[in-house]
Amino acid sequence: xxxxxxxxxxxxxxxxxxxxxxxxxxxxxxxxxxxxxxxxxxxxxxxxxxxxxxxxxxxxxxxxxxxxxxxxxxxxxxxxxxxxxxxxxxxxxxxxxxxxxxxxxxxxxxxxxxxxxxxxxxxxxxxxxxxxxxxxxxxxxxxxxxxxxxxxxxxxxxxxxxxxxxxxxxxxxxxxxxxxxxxxxxxxxxxxxxxxxxxxxxxxxxxxxxxxxxxxxxxxxxxxxxxxxxxxxxxxxxxxxxxxxxxxxxxxxxxxxxxxxxxxxxxxxxxxxxxxxxxxxxxxx
Numbered sequence: 032x033x034x035x036x037x038x039x040x041x042x043x044x045x046x047x048x049x050x051x052x053x054x055x056x057x058x059x060x061x062x063x064x065x066x067x068x069x070x071x072x073x074x075x076x077x078x079x080x081x082x083x084x085x086x087x088x089x090x091x092x093x094x095x096x097x098x099x100x101x102x103x104x105x106x107x108x109x110x111x112x113x114x115x116x117x118x119x120x121x122x123x124x125x126x127x128x129x130x131x132x133x134x135x136x137x138x139x140x141x142x143x144x145x146x147x148x149x150x151x152x153x154x155x156x157x158x159x160x161x162x163x164x165x166x167x168x169x170x171x172x173x174x175x176x177x178x179x180x181x182x183x184x185x186x187x188x189x190x191x192x193x194x195x196x197x198x199x200x201x202x203x204x205x206x207x208x209x210x211x212x213x214x215x216x217x218x219x220x221x222x223x224x225x226x227x228x229x230x231x232x233x234x235x236x237x238x239x240x241x242x243x244x245x246x247x248x249x250x251x252x253x254x255x256x257x258x259x260x261x262x263x264x265x266x267x268x269x270x271x272x273x274x275x276x277x278x279x280x281x282x283x284x285x286x287x288x289x290x291x292x293x294x295x296x297x298x299x300x301x302x303x304x305x306x307x308x309x310x311x312x313x314x315x316x
Contacts, residue, residue, distance in 0.1 A: 039137055040122040116174055116313045118167035118182065118282050121225065123308075126162045126287060133161040133300065144306045146190075149299035152292040156207075159298070162287035165308050166225050169280045177273040180313040184216060186286050188259040190304025194246055195254040197295035208298050210290030211245035213238060216265045220278040234280065237266035248296065259304050270313055284308055 125135035125144055133148035150159035167184070197206035215238020223230040244260040265284055286306050290298045 039142070116169070116180070117310055118169050118184070118313065120308075120310055121166045121168050121281075123163055123165040124226075126160055126164065128160050132159040135161060135163075138305070145303055146305070147300050147303045149297060150290050150292050151295075151297040153295060154293075156291055156293035158289065158291050160287055160289045161300075162212075162285065163306050163308070164283065164285045167282045167284070167310060168225070169282070169313060171277045171279060174275075174280065174313070175272050178271075179316040180270045180272065181267050181316045182216065182218060182270055182282055182311070182313055183264060183267040184282065184284055184308060184311045185262060185264045186214065186284070186306055186308045187262050188212070188286065188304065188306045189261065190259040191301050192246075192257045192259065192304070193254055193297075193299045193301045194248050194257065195297045196248045196251050198250060198252045204294050205249055206293070206295040207247075207249050208290070208292045208296030209245070209247040210288065210298060212241045212260060212286065212288045214241070214263060214265055214284070214286045215239060216268060216282055216284045218268055218270065219281050219283070220276065221281065222278050225279075225281045225283070232276075232278075234270070234275070235268040237268055238285070239266050256301075269316060 123137075123144060125137075125146075127133040127135035127146065127148070132150040133146055135144065135146050137143065138145045144163045146161045148161075150157060194208050196208050215236065217236040218234035219225075219231040220234060221227075221231045225231075241260060241263065246255065246257055248255060270280070286308070292298055
């Protein structure tokens, strides 16, 4: 599975908790090409930098929602306060693999997960993926002590994708481009870092390959334009609050677009796409 390259975290909720609102570009991440970042030094010795799209392994942006901060790049963050039985956003990781295909970043104005780029293959087949993994928490003091409830989050994916292949001939290998989207949610409890698999106590999971959003092109010079799927509900998961311990309940949602191209196939986001997952309430079943 592709690993995430960018993370946006809410410091009021995500683990570990930190104090300042800043974009921290860690030392093992290469600098973005073609520009010199403006940076000041934190007491820890790490440079604070403006959020941007980077070809990097991990970039973490810490956001303190209590003060509705503005990051150094003028990035306003507006999210609702936690309410009873609401899964409260904690962090988002973006997927864009492999390097040199799609780019993932957070929009400077809205904070929305945003994607651009293209995947192509002049020869043998190549897989590429983009999407997001987001975690939301429902703390023990904000949930009922008993009762059967449902977790039914949703996402909205907006944008346009262009798909094209070469014209096929009997003496040549097939030029192809195809792909689709997979999405799902997992519920778990943990007293450690919710981003780590170790220490999790699973409470349910469900995922689906969208049967209504897919494309398959073969040996055709005529390009096709496809709108992103728009609104989609994740598969629902039941929650029996009486069976939970006093640790926070976490929901991890994943939206991943997978494409494969070969022998002249091209898949391109034109010019960008966004995926948004709002907070949601656990409602009685």
